[in-house]
Amino acid sequence: MDLDFTPEQQALLAALARMVDDNCAMPTENGVVAAVKWARGVGLECALEAGGFLDVALAEGCGALEAALLVAECGRSPLVVETAGSALIGPLLAGRSLSRPVAVARAEDLTRGVRFLDTAKTLIVLDGEDAVLLRAGDLDVIPLDGPYAWPLGRLATGPDLSSGERLAGRGAELERLWRLGLALEAGAALRAAIDFTNDYVKQRMVFGRPVGSFQAVQHRLSIDAVRAEGVRWLALKAAWSGDAADAALAALHAQRSILQVVYDCHQFNGALGMTLEHALHFWTFRLRWLVGELGGWSRQAASAAELIWPDASAA
């Protein structure tokens, strides 16, 4: 066992970190940071595309783990970047690069709300035991507004999946990759929200002391950190193993951890955390969507139970 990244992976991470840091400037209005629910990381997406990073999963000597590093690293940005569909799920499911951005949805969610569907060029649909690839540009998509820090869209009418490329029997693989992507995105956002909050509670004074000097704050933030680290390592293991149970456990642990971490982070940022001028919501309101994606934790748990302790139905 060797839990260090290879020199190549370290170089990839360093390059990604530079790109994320160089492209994290928030949009401004009248010289100040714009009070927006979310902002797209167009610069970062262009840099990733131009550098060929979004095809890393298909590059020689690379695979899911390298794509996972990309998703996790970009996920710490306050700006929204579509990476899970483009760099991880799409290439590894289809075995080729897909037109980007890539949206991923269950068939039953298409008329409710799907991340990135408003701008997607490819839509991947989980349709029972199959996966279906659709040209999203051909679809009648309605952009959605809401509390979430993601671009969202829905189909105006029920989906017609017959025009798509049906990948028969690949639904389980799509689910595995989606769970992995979800865990990576959630893990990155959890860490970013905790890091942001950790910085804040060291500076913010209350009763003459930093907020972060109170044990009531310290212990909860510490438990949150344990959870976030657990999500990160479960996701890395799942990326390495390609195992469906590992991916289900990673997504499950992420979704079971999200609401407590989000609650704690907002509590510790106080009223400021409830304002759009404070960056916390860029991560927490991403997480609030991710907690319910792909059916929520109970669905990941059901799958994990089935995979780890099979023949459940025969019990």
Added chain:
Amino acid sequence: MDFAWDETDEAYRAELREVIADLPRDWWENYAPHGPASPQVMDNARGFNAELARRDLVVRHWPSAYGGQDADAWKQIVISEEMWSLGEPRSSLYLGANWAGPAIMKFGTEAQKQKYLRAIAEAKLLWCQGFSEPEAGTDLGNMKTRADPVPGGYVLNGSKVWTSYAARADIMFLLARIGGKGKGGVSCFLIPTDTPGIEIRPIRGVHSEWDFNEVFFSDAFVPSDALLGEEGNGWAIVQTIIHYERIGAARYEKSARGLDHLVGILKARGQWDDPVCRAECAAARSLVEAARLLTYRVIDGRAKQREPGAETYLARYAMIEADHAVANITSTWLPDLLIDGADGHARAQFNSAITAGIAAGAAEVQLNMVSGRHLGLPRGA
């Protein structure tokens, strides 16, 4: 990055399982549920450990100069997984192998190394840990047991409490104060438990008849060479061994296999049809696997000779959460398994889990350490 065990790890695990196969057939009925500090397990451990030693399996990861085979640090977690999953049939030999030995390796005199490290490798000693006192559990700096220097050694007076294994252990890793206040003056001693002036009384626990003891020191004389390290340097020794102690026991593996066992019973009873029960079992497993990986991260650093950091405390807290999650499955869906004689495997996991947040430093202390060392938060008033 590679999460796979290498061939030597797998071979070591297979060798360990050959010895494990010779455990009594009624292990889960009449041994493990009583706990690793019970007379049943401790008495059985003498022979079991001797067989481990005969095959050179006790401390593969130690230097060959001290009875090991210069193997990497992963071997320590391999043996810990195999043993803890069964309720620790080595009993308190693991204290010596996991952290008392490394402490002696780092701070001991050559004579102490020759005396104790070989004895650990040869599985000749069962250990106990004399740390907690009536007014000093987690806050060890408050301990009062004294070691007063006298010609040729020290005289011990005071008492220890909640001392697991003491009733049948051969040797105690003792903290006693040579003057000083707080952390200052704390010193480490290696003392035989049959030293005149030491009285050991059992305390019945809610989880085990035998896990706890009180230990009283009444003018107990120990020679100078019982001192480990320098006088007053005990706190530094404790700080060093904490990283070995807190994740040395692979609790997650016991919980993982315990959970598998519970699921088998839930299925047999038809309770697996309950989707909430299935979901909670899966959620418990996710906590177990997270704890496993956080522990592996610490071992990976140890294998690469890196200084241990805050990862130890993250891993320990994750283990506590995981242990309790599995025990809570028993409490919620299979409470009758805890009745005497009903299911030893479930009882062993449950009994171990409910002490997880107390043993090896309270869970809240682990969080203090995460707060300070991982998050860098300021100390409270």
